[in-house]
Amino acid sequence: MKKEYIKPYIRKQTAGVMNKFGVSYNKGHREEIEGFHIGDFTEKFGSPVFVLSEKVIRERYRKIYSYFSSKYPKAKMSWSYKTNYLDAVCSVLHQEGETAEVVSDFEYQKARRLGVPGKKIIYNGPYKPLESLIVAFKEGAMVNLDNFDEIIKAEEAAKKLDIKASVGIRVNMDTGVYPQWSRFGFNIENNNAFNAVKRIQHSEYLHLEGIHCHIGTFMMEPSAYKEAVKKIVQLMRRIEKEFEISISYLDFGGGFPSKNILKGTYLPPEVAIQPVENFIDAITDTLLEELEPKEYPEVYLETGRAIVDEAGWLITTVDAVKRLPDGTKSYIIDAGVNLLYTSAWYNYHVEIDREIHGAYENSIIYGPLCMNIDVVVESAFLPPLPKGTRLILSPMGAYNMTQWMQFIRYRPAVVMILEDGTVEQIRRPETLQDIVGPESVPEKLKRFQF
Numbered sequence: 001m002k003k004e005y006i007k008p009y010i011r012k013q014t015a016g017v018m019n020k021f022g023v024s025y026n027k028g029h030r031e032e033i034e035g036f037h038i039g040d041f042t043e044k045f046g047s048p049v050f051v052l053s054e055k056v057i058r059e060r061y062r063k064i065y066s067y068f069s070s071k072y073p074k075a076k077m078s079w080s081y082k083t084n085y086l087d088a089v090c091s092v093l094h095q096e097g098e099t100a101e102v103v104s105d106f107e108y109q110k111a112r113r114l115g116v117p118g119k120k121i122i123y124n125g126p127y128k129p130l131e132s133l134i135v136a137f138k139e140g141a142m143v144n145l146d147n148f149d150e151i152i153k154a155e156e157a158a159k160k161l162d163i164k165a166s167v168g169i170r171v172n173m174d175t176g177v178y179p180q181w182s183r184f185g186f187n188i189e190n191n192n193a194f195n196a197v198k199r200i201q202h203s204e205y206l207h208l209e210g211i212h213c214h215i216g217t218f219m220m221e222p223s224a225y226k227e228a229v230k231k232i233v234q235l236m237r238r239i240e241k242e243f244e245i246s247i248s249y250l251d252f253g254g255g256f257p258s259k260n261i262l263k264g265t266y267l268p269p270e271v272a273i274q275p276v277e278n279f280i281d282a283i284t285d286t287l288l289e290e291l292e293p294k295e296y297p298e299v300y301l302e303t304g305r306a307i308v309d310e311a312g313w314l315i316t317t318v319d320a321v322k323r324l325p326d327g328t329k330s331y332i333i334d335a336g337v338n339l340l341y342t343s344a345w346y347n348y349h350v351e352i353d354r355e356i357h358g359a360y361e362n363s364i365i366y367g368p369l370c371m372n373i374d375v376v377v378e379s380a381f382l383p384p385l386p387k388g389t390r391l392i393l394s395p396m397g398a399y400n401m402t403q404w405m406q407f408i409r410y411r412p413a414v415v416m417i418l419e420d421g422t423v424e425q426i427r428r429p430e431t432l433q434d435i436v437g438p439e440s441v442p443e444k445l446k447r448f449q450f
């Protein structure tokens with residue numbers, strides 16, 4: 001067989017930063033996802049296309065919930081809508097038994113539309129319009145308040161309904177991980193949280209039911225959860241004693257990491273990311289140490305990315321190959337930062353759809369946007385990719401399909417591989433009508449001539 005000609009190139013040698021862990025983990029190629037050929041996805045649904053796996057979502061959820069519930073008797077999980085609120089994804093998790101955790105009136109309405117009863121919704125977030133609080137109280141949602149102005153707003157909503165509404169408070173604290181997430185909720189150490197409870201308990205229209213926190217996201221250190229549990233149990237004890245009430249739920253939010261590659265980390269995620277069990281142990285072991293069985297409250301987790309991130313891939317196609325003036329190899333693909341908000345902090349795993357021989361080199365992967373910021377992967381160690389090669393970027397399931405923006409290009413299809421072995425489109429590609437639908441042009445601007 002005639003050997004394929006590969007154009008030689010001269011590469012300037014630079015010492016670079018010493019890295020004893022080796023160059024890269026981008027050496028793989030992948031021809032299929034769960035038995036479906038990569039090319040079949042793009043042929044049928046276009047390129048780029050997001051692919052989600054029902055099986056992986058269920059597996060990840062079950063792994064976390066079964067361990068959590070085996071370690072604590074009143075374990076509950078609530079799906080963090082903002083992580084991925086596509087109807088099909090939420091439906092899989094609701095079928096598994098997860099309630100809905102929302103942070104806006106829009107997400108609240110989305111959960112209700114899917115059939116989640118108000119009583120099974122946790123309503124979090126720093127901004128809750130008055131009207132949405134009225135609906136949430138009327139429907140019996142768990143509302144976690146963020147600040148003193150919101151306590152007053154919640155009081156007004158309950159007064160309008162003439163009820164005494166149950167509320168929770170979100171708290172923040174020093175868990176030994178910096179920078180500390182202190183902008184959400186009431187601080188424990190400076191007594192803000194206790195004062196908030198005082199204000200609630202003195203209100204004619206509110207009473208305290210629970211305590212909520214979310215200490216950060218992509219947390220690498222389980223001991224931070226241990227600290228959070230200790231401080232929250234201490235606060236709970238103080239509240240119960242002072243106001244003679246019993247707290248019925250504690251909610252430790254989300255924050256467990258996925259196997260994504262955080263920029264700036266040397267070690268591959270298989271080594272750098274601790275198993276989810278270690279995080280659950282930190283929470284449940286501390287709870288069991290600190291509490292008497294008769295006082296066990298319900299304990300919620302709102303785990304987002306650790307459930308869904310690894311259940312998603314993006315298939316995208318190389319549209320052009322370019323060498324930059326400094327010699328760097330670069331590729332232009334058909335998916336950009338408009339779809340990949342998380343590219344700001346992750347170095348995605350990059351796989352190619354075929355085996356390609358030739359010298360590997362560090363390459364930049366640009367998106368299709370006419371914007372300098374549109375860099376999808378700053379440095380991927382790749383063989384020479386011909387135009388038309390499909391790249392499979394992962395993990396993709398968390399935060400991209402909610403934080404994507406309509407900028408310059410349409411958003412593409414999202415498909416789900418179902419457990420019955422079929423593939424279904426769960427969000428069609430956008431069309432011009434989806435974007436111009438809400439727009440209107442004032443009458444006097446309707447005519448122009450060149």
Ligand SMILES: Cc1ncc(COP(=O)(O)O)c(C=O)c1O
Pocket residue numbers: 080083101124125214216217218253254255256302303304305306398
């Ligand atoms: C209140 C709350 N709960 C849960 C989550 C989910 O977090 P993660 O995806 O890190 O698990 C978030 C995300 O920011 C959040 O703000």
